[in-house]
Amino acid sequence: MRFGFSLPIQHPVGDHLPQRVAEAVEMVRLARQAGFDHVSASQHYLAAPFQYMQPLPLLARVAAEAGDMTLGTGIMLLALHQPVDVAESIATMDVICGGRFVFGVGLGYRDVEFDAFGVPKGQRLSRFLEALEVVKRLWTEDRVTFHGTHFQLDDVSLTMRPVQKPRPPIVVAASNDRMVQRVARIADAWTIAGHATLATLERQVGLYRAALEAEGKPFPPPRFSLGKELYIARDMDAALREALPYLATKYEAYAQWGQDHVLPAGETFHLPIEQLRQDRFIVGDPQYCIEQIAEHERRLGIQQMGFRLHWPGMPHQRVMQAIELLGAHVLPHFRR
Amino acid sequence: MRFGFSLPIQHPVGDHLPQRVAEAVEMVRLARQAGFDHVSASQHYLAAPFQYMQPLPLLARVAAEAGDMTLGTGIMLLALHQPVDVAESIATMDVICGGRFVFGVGLGYRDVEFDAFGVPKGQRLSRFLEALEVVKRLWTEDRVTFHGTHFQLDDVSLTMRPVQKPRPPIVVAASNDRMVQRVARIADAWTIAGHATLATLERQVGLYRAALEAEGKPFPPPRFSLGKELYIARDMDAALREALPYLATKYEAYAQWGQDHVLPAGETFHLPIEQLRQDRFIVGDPQYCIEQIAEHERRLGIQQMGFRLHWPGMPHQRVMQAIELLGAHVLPHFRR
Numbered sequence: 001m002r003f004g005f006s007l008p009i010q011h012p013v014g015d016h017l018p019q020r021v022a023e024a025v026e027m028v029r030l031a032r033q034a035g036f037d038h039v040s041a042s043q044h045y046l047a048a049p050f051q052y053m054q055p056l057p058l059l060a061r062v063a064a065e066a067g068d069m070t071l072g073t074g075i076m077l078l079a080l081h082q083p084v085d086v087a088e089s090i091a092t093m094d095v096i097c098g099g100r101f102v103f104g105v106g107l108g109y110r111d112v113e114f115d116a117f118g119v120p121k122g123q124r125l126s127r128f129l130e131a132l133e134v135v136k137r138l139w140t141e142d143r144v145t146f147h148g149t150h151f152q153l154d155d156v157s158l159t160m161r162p163v164q165k166p167r168p169p170i171v172v173a174a175s176n177d178r179m180v181q182r183v184a185r186i187a188d189a190w191t192i193a194g195h196a197t198l199a200t201l202e203r204q205v206g207l208y209r210a211a212l213e214a215e216g217k218p219f220p221p222p223r224f225s226l227g228k229e230l231y232i233a234r235d236m237d238a239a240l241r242e243a244l245p246y247l248a249t250k251y252e253a254y255a256q257w258g259q260d261h262v263l264p265a266g267e268t269f270h271l272p273i274e275q276l277r278q279d280r281f282i283v284g285d286p287q288y289c290i291e292q293i294a295e296h297e298r299r300l301g302i303q304q305m306g307f308r309l310h311w312p313g314m315p316h317q318r319v320m321q322a323i324e325l326l327g328a329h330v331l332p333h334f335r336r
Numbered sequence: 337m338r339f340g341f342s343l344p345i346q347h348p349v350g351d352h353l354p355q356r357v358a359e360a361v362e363m364v365r366l367a368r369q370a371g372f373d374h375v376s377a378s379q380h381y382l383a384a385p386f387q388y389m390q391p392l393p394l395l396a397r398v399a400a401e402a403g404d405m406t407l408g409t410g411i412m413l414l415a416l417h418q419p420v421d422v423a424e425s426i427a428t429m430d431v432i433c434g435g436r437f438v439f440g441v442g443l444g445y446r447d448v449e450f451d452a453f454g455v456p457k458g459q460r461l462s463r464f465l466e467a468l469e470v471v472k473r474l475w476t477e478d479r480v481t482f483h484g485t486h487f488q489l490d491d492v493s494l495t496m497r498p499v500q501k502p503r504p505p506i507v508v509a510a511s512n513d514r515m516v517q518r519v520a521r522i523a524d525a526w527t528i529a530g531h532a533t534l535a536t537l538e539r540q541v542g543l544y545r546a547a548l549e550a551e552g553k554p555f556p557p558p559r560f561s562l563g564k565e566l567y568i569a570r571d572m573d574a575a576l577r578e579a580l581p582y583l584a585t586k587y588e589a590y591a592q593w594g595q596d597h598v599l600p601a602g603e604t605f606h607l608p609i610e611q612l613r614q615d616r617f618i619v620g621d622p623q624y625c626i627e628q629i630a631e632h633e634r635r636l637g638i639q640q641m642g643f644r645l646h647w648p649g650m651p652h653q654r655v656m657q658a659i660e661l662l663g664a665h666v667l668p669h670f671r672r
Contacts, residue, residue: 017431054428060396084452092390095353
């Protein structure tokens with residue numbers, strides 16, 4: 001198992017963000033010592049009630065401290081962007097981290113983002129698929145001509161290439177069944193968004209596995225990973241007391257954003273936090289965390305877990321303590 | 337006078353770019369010790385025959401070493417981008433460098449860039465002006481509604497704001513007379529692109545000054561600056577021998593790109609390098625550089641100079657030597 005964590009990128013309005021960036025840099029340094037393998041950051045725009053930094057500059061800044069860890073976008077909202085811009089920006093990121101960049105993309109679901117970028121929401125899937133195809137071709141072909149519904153290129157040559165050959169790994173975060181099946185065809189691995197219950201995820205892994213088989217691809221692919229909210233403290237009571245208020249605030253906002261609408265039927269975020277956390281978040285002492293991670297590994301076949309260790313407003317020291325506890329008690333358990 | 341330099345961002349195809357980034361980091365460290373005030377990087381796409389990195393990730397990476405220096409885009413090709421993306425990306429950059437970001441923009445002129453982004457070149461000016469207006473409003477107003485020709489926003493609230501209040505300085509690189517006059521109205525300062533002869537620039541400064549007066553704005557504004565190709569060595573012969581071959585290669589490509597077509601009538605890059613350098617580039621020993629800088633300061637009224645010290649293929653050690661010589665012999669001369 002490889003372990004990653006996502007940078008604290010989302011903070012309450014009014015927070016002094018330069019301090020938050022300084023803290024993120026400290027976390028990366030500590031995570032590197034603690035044995036983490038991967039650092040990620042995702043993309044949202046217009047993220048009221050939070051301030052949400054853009055992931056590429058933040059990842060480029062922490063690359064200075066990341067050592068041998070890989071870096072990557074959890075998701076980038078590919079349907080909002082021009083493929084030539086994406087191809088050269090991610091190639092530059094791959095250069096900056098010495099060929100250790102993982103390109104994670106997602107479809108997005110928030111109306112406010114599509115509206116502000118002038119992208120009709122009904123076109124998001126076809127834009128996403130077209131952009132992904134164009135980016136791959138720009139990275140791997142000397143001259144690209146492409147006439148699609150959304151993008152037109154005539155004999156374009158991308159000189160600004162990634163370090164990794166033929167290209168950086170492409171992973172897709174997906175929550176609904178059809179997208180999960182599609183990932184088998186279009187990307188190197190599925191990143192399980194991890195907001196749904198374990199029973200739902202287990203069922204979806206079955207779909208993914210069958211779709212991979214139909215493509216003649218092995219299961220599990222190397223970067224098949226699960227994103228998970230995790231909080232660890234010395235004992236269970238402290239873990240729950242310290243984490244749940246921040247998780248509750250975050251999921252109230254995400255319920256308002258409508259993120260649960262992209263989950264399979266029956267999944268909702270409109271639940272009391274005590275009930276929401278069951279089966280969805282890992283919050284507990286080291287032994288509990290080990291058991292939960294092992295169970296997810298066993299039931300889902302994942303090769304990597306990416307923890308979200310921070311929610312808007314959570315004090316820096318708690319995240320540092322969580323990284324330390326994971327490095328001391330949990331990660332070593334999964335090293336073979 | 338403040339002094340800046342632009343990062344080596346453009347390299348021959350085949351160069352190993354991670355090494356070039358490591359060198360850029362060293363340059364920033366040395367420039368900081370040498371007394372430089374500002375580090376910049378510009379934007380181009382599809383920059384054959386060179387590899388051209390994207391400026392925001394590169395600037396974010398070197399921010400780790402920049403100390404109190406300001407950072408900024410020399411230009412960003414604003415007409416190619418969505419204003420919400422630009423507003424949040426530059427705000428994130430401003431956070432990463434602790435409120436020291438200067439937002440430099442330019443119109444662009446290369447067909448290959450506009451074509452690849454699906455932007456009709458005839459719309460580039462109106463897109464540029466509209467995007468600039470929207471970015472300013474997103475940074476300074478709580479809720480923005482905008483119905484333009486290119487961009488539509490309804491009651492949009494940008495929570496991801498810059499650190500600098502009300503917003504980062506906006507500077508515009510411009511080469512033609514009408515754009516120079518327009519800069520007086522739409523931005524905080526003109527950045528003289530510096531490719532034209534001194535006589536042409538002097539005439540254009542007259543236009544700029546008159547346009548500022550018409551707006552009731554003082555001349556010169558604080559960040560009124562000149563970008564200039566500069567190479568310094570211990571003696572004149574070495575300077576010419578070491579710099580001219582690289583300058584020649586770069587300007588052959590820029591002539592092919594058609595950059596001289598956006599200069600005022602009579603200006604061309606289609607000249608032998610010996611002739612091209614006269615009056616356009618500063619290449620010489622420390623005393624010559626001091627005299628040239630002083631003359632530009634006197635005749636143009638500039639408050640800042642930004643040096644391009646590197647051209648594709650030039651060895652790292654030559655740039656390091658130039659930064660060192662500037663810090664030891666030239667910059668102190670202009671400190672009051």
